[in-house]
Amino acid sequence: MRDIALVAFAQTDHRRTSDEHSEVEMLMPVLHQVLDRTGLKTADIGFTCSGSSDYLAGRAFSFTLALDGVGAWPPISESHVEMDGAWALYEAWTKLLTGDADTALVYAYGKSSPGSVRDVLTRQLDPYYVAPLWPDSVALAALQAQALIDAGHTDEPALAGVAARSRRDAADNSHAQLRGSIPHGDYLVRPLRTGDCPPIGDGAAAVILAAGDRARELCERPAWIRGTDHRIEAHGLGVRDLTDSPSTRLAAEKAGAFERPVDTAELHAPFTSQEVVLRKALRLDDSVRVNPSGGALAANPIMAAGLIRIGEAAARIHRGESDRALAHATSGPCLQQNLVAVLEGDPR
């Protein structure tokens, strides 16, 4: 299999609102940054893939305008997934594996501020039997949190500890929306308090992938993608064990995550309780640095937050702060769909 690495990563400062910018305006600086970091121009890129959602934008085909920001002229080889950008990265990775391209630009963006994201996400649910009841994303996560507490896997003080650690770590992340110590807060939906839930925000991210020697030319210490895989579970919450994440475990196994220990894990856990589930599924112990960026509890721009986890993990390898990192992205209610990537730097 061909060696493919993540060679550059950029993200916006994530904010509660970005009224003054369109999606394209929010995305443009990030595209420029990631290209500047490699010296590449749009015309040098072999394949471009993006992730976003029409439902956040409130209109059909919203991604078509983002293409104008990429500067797709002369015409480019390009695709789009209506998923988190982590899956766009997966599509680009397979494209590079075929040998059809040597470099890929992957970007993702989402503006949650124009609507009520808790309501919007209910539209993901079974449209005949569940969505008409409007169960919102926090309420569903609270069901999962309560199931974990009932099963003895965690308790409210432990969840508060996850929140505090994430926000503390985010103090060093200038892009994060919530930084520094923030009170655990009042109950939003029991047993979850505001501190257990992600901020609602707008943001974008972009990465560049390159194959083999091209990666070495573009980056001093490429973050090699040693494996990546994703798996989905049943949609109905009633047929799933919400205290476990078999899809994460399987994806990690297929990605080779269990072959050797990792030193870093960037987990896309928008709720503190979901970190508990993911740590167990991924067999992460206290020796692993989890979410040094602050994770999704510090900034959760929907559709980009998963790609940001992969970008943050890669950036640690670029900086020499990690040798082998795991990155995770999730989609759907209560961790329904999960992607795992294993990244490594060359030995030092």
Added chain:
Amino acid sequence: MSKEPVAVVGIGQTKHVAARRDVSIAGLVREAAQRALDDAELRWADVDAVVIGKAPDFFEGVMMPELYLADALGAVGKPMLRVHTAGSVGGSTALVAANLVAARVHGTVLTLAFEKQSESNAMWGLSLPIPFQQPLLAGAGGFFAPHVRAYMRRSGAPDTVGSLVAYKDRRNALKNPYAHLHEHDITLEKVQASPMLWDPIRYSETCPSSDGACAMILTDRAGAARAPRPPAWMHGGAMRSEPTLFAGKDAVSPQAGKDCAADVYRQAGIADPRRDIDAVEMYVPFSWYEPMWLENLGFAAEGEGWKLTESGVTELDGDLPVNMSGGVLSTNPIGASGMIRFAEAALQVRGQAGEHQVEGARRVLGHAYGGGSQFFSMWLVGSRPPDS
């Protein structure tokens, strides 16, 4: 580096109709997928991954419906990708799935595209305004009619060509049991007498709104060797995109379409498409797009496409049949329309197209486009495996 050859070993589609009130969205996609599995004589457990596509989520009012459809498509415990590239999505979805096989990430992949337009209102779904952007002007027809008019002016085509295409495609649809429109009493006069909607586009020169799904089973060389029926082999596939609105855009014959076709022909070793390709399933939602795409895809010189149509070359028994299935003009579940083109091309080279089979079709092009003639996806399939 070498890619794994990709074969189509199973094809399934629903009977496309205006409203499938008897099934849910899940029931609709399951039906097409089951037929594709039956065609390949495979079971759900034989599928390694699922790649699903559809046009905007607003058409059914379900955000990221792949989450809800995971169970219906046997995807639980498997990878599932959701592609969305506007009207070209059905083609792009098949290409993303094909890449999984070509890259040797998976051996056998189920790919499916659908639209259940009766769940919502496509006109509404396409007409949500955002500030500082021109509205789509009364649906897709309002957007494309000026480009058709520009083509007519540029090529000098007589204004009868559009109705010839519609008359041909609707007659072809009568031979396709899955086509939505079966107008048994169709005549050229009826097409020409139909109301003018967006001048020069008449009612009978437009596509219907359909409910429907299309599925294919793609597999590697080993999978093809086990297939019970002749596979279709992918000889080339490509996607190209360009911006929607900019001063240099040629809306009549977009550069992205030309580049996409050139890439596919290069991969497939096609030197002269008019001679080397036996038939074409192209994305023609408004009849005039047949002569326009004939030029864009290199089957005719600029300004000459309408002459192929007028002289009968694109008829089912012509020298270069176009839209043997009846095309988008007869069946348009938007998200699935591109995949139906790809699947019909594969049916032809497998010799499985029934009454609308082109005798001796060995190499057939499947074509899709979307957005404001902005996104293109195409593949060329053959009856024999690619060289090397």
